[in-house]
Amino acid sequence: MSIFAGLMLPFLGTVLGAGCVFFLKKELKPLVQKSLLGFASGVMVAASVWSLLIPAMDMSEDMGKLAFLPAAAGLLLGMAFLLFMDRTIPHLHMGSREAEGPRCSLKKTTMLVLAVTLHNIPEGMAVGVVFAGMLADSAEISLAGAMALSIGIAIQNFPEGAIISLPLRSEEQMGKGRAFGYGVLSGIVEPLAALLTIVLFRFIEPALPYLLAFAAGAMLYVVVEELIPEASEGEHSNIGTIGFALGFTLMMVLDVALG
Numbered sequence: 001m002s003i004f005a006g007l008m009l010p011f012l013g014t015v016l017g018a019g020c021v022f023f024l025k026k027e028l029k030p031l032v033q034k035s036l037l038g039f040a041s042g043v044m045v046a047a048s049v050w051s052l053l054i055p056a057m058d059m060s061e062d063m064g065k066l067a068f069l070p071a072a073a074g075l076l077l078g079m080a081f082l083l084f085m086d087r088t089i090p091h092l093h094m095g096s097r098e099a100e101g102p103r104c105s106l107k108k109t110t111m112l113v114l115a116v117t118l119h120n121i122p123e124g125m126a127v128g129v130v131f132a133g134m135l136a137d138s139a140e141i142s143l144a145g146a147m148a149l150s151i152g153i154a155i156q157n158f159p160e161g162a163i164i165s166l167p168l169r170s171e172e173q174m175g176k177g178r179a180f181g182y183g184v185l186s187g188i189v190e191p192l193a194a195l196l197t198i199v200l201f202r203f204i205e206p207a208l209p210y211l212l213a214f215a216a217g218a219m220l221y222v223v224v225e226e227l228i229p230e231a232s233e234g235e236h237s238n239i240g241t242i243g244f245a246l247g248f249t250l251m252m253v254l255d256v257a258l259g
Contacts, residue, residue, distance in 0.1 A: 002147070003131055006150040007127060007128070007150070007191050007194045007195060008191055009153075009154040010123060010150060010153040010154045010190045011157075011187050011188065011190050011191045012154060013155060013156070013157030013158045013161065013187075014120070014158075014160060014183065014184065015161065015183075015187065016158055017159055017162040017183065018164065018179075018180050018183025018186075019161070019165075020161070020166060021165040021169050021176050021179045022180065028162060028166055031236055031239055033163060033230075034231045034232075034237070034239045034240040034243065035231075035239045035240065035242065035243035036159030036162075036163065036243060037159070037231035037240060038228075038231040038239065038240030038241060038243025038246075039156060039159065040156040040159060040160060041240075041243075041244050041247065042244040042245060042246060042247025042249070042250075043153070043156040043250065043251045044123075044153075044220070044222065044223050044247075045244075045248055046249075046250075046251035046255070047126065047149055047152050047153065047219065047251050048215075048219050049216075050252060050256070051145065051152075051255050052129075052212045052215055052216035053075070053212070053213055053216050055133070055141055055209075055212055056071040056074065056208075056209040056212040056216075057070075057071045057209075059208060059212075070213060072213070074210040074213025074214040074216070075214070075216055075217035075220070076217060077210070077213075078122070078213065078214040078217025078219075078220075078221065079221045080217075081217075081218055082122065082218045082222065082225075086221075086225070090104045090111055109168060109174070112164065112182075113182050113185055113186045116160060116163075116186035116187075119222050119226070119227075120157075120186065120189050121189055121190075122215055122222060123153050123157070123190055124189055124192065124194045125197060125215045127149060127153060128193055128194030128195065128196065128197025128198055129197055129204075129208070129211045129212050129215050131194065132200075132204060133146075135198070136205045144258040145255065145258060147258060148251075148254040152254050152255070153190075157190075160187075161183045161184075161186075161187060164182065164183045164186050165180055166179070197211075228240070228244075231243065
């Protein structure tokens with residue numbers, strides 16, 4: 001039951017964030033968006049370090065001074081994977097006029113959801129890999145540590161859910177229910193990716209250090225490629241920096257205190 005709750009918590013964060021469309025009439029103010037994007041970036045960077053990369057290196061300590069190899073290789077592969085997804089899946093970032101990826105005839109709303117879904121794939125993988133490591137009886141990953149990662153991602157998913165649903169309501173003149181549905185849809189990939197990882201954990205156990213680092217690399221790609229630039233562009237970029245500091249600190253505290 002605790003594992004199921006851990007897998008569903010990030011999705012719940014997205015659902016609650018998307019539910020803001022029923023209570024707020026307009027989209028979030030730019031200052032609020034910047035602070036939330038910075039906060040999400042901080043959470044994801046801290047989670048990548050404490051919950052994924054450090055355990056990956058701890059699991060490889062029998063390699064001696066080369067214990068960094070699985071973490072380094074997995075990190076680069078994870079970033080390369082997201083780069084590949086970024087180039088092959090058509091998507092449109094909020095506030096942007098030009099779509100990325102191959103040209104297609106998809107609707108704007110569909111490509112907006114695909115953009116957020118790309119963010120959520122590595123987060124779902126991260127949660128699934130950590131819980132897989134716990135089920136494999138890895139000494140480096142405890143239930144409390146896995147739950148800390150799940151809680152941290154759920155917290156940063158809340159603003160992501162709001163950032164996708166509120167603009168759809170205000171800019172696209174979409175009904176509240178439909179905008180909420182698109183927000184929820186963007187997050188459904190997380191529990192699905194996590195569940196798939198859990199199902200396959202017996203087969204992936206030997207590669208666990210690589211997979212932990214792979215998830216970290218994918219998350220860091222999203223942070224560096226999209227979240228931080230969006231939080232820093234225009235005026236008041238320091239608000240995004242403050243949000244980053246708060247998010248990083250919160251995730252670090254959660255991982256150390258609960259792990």
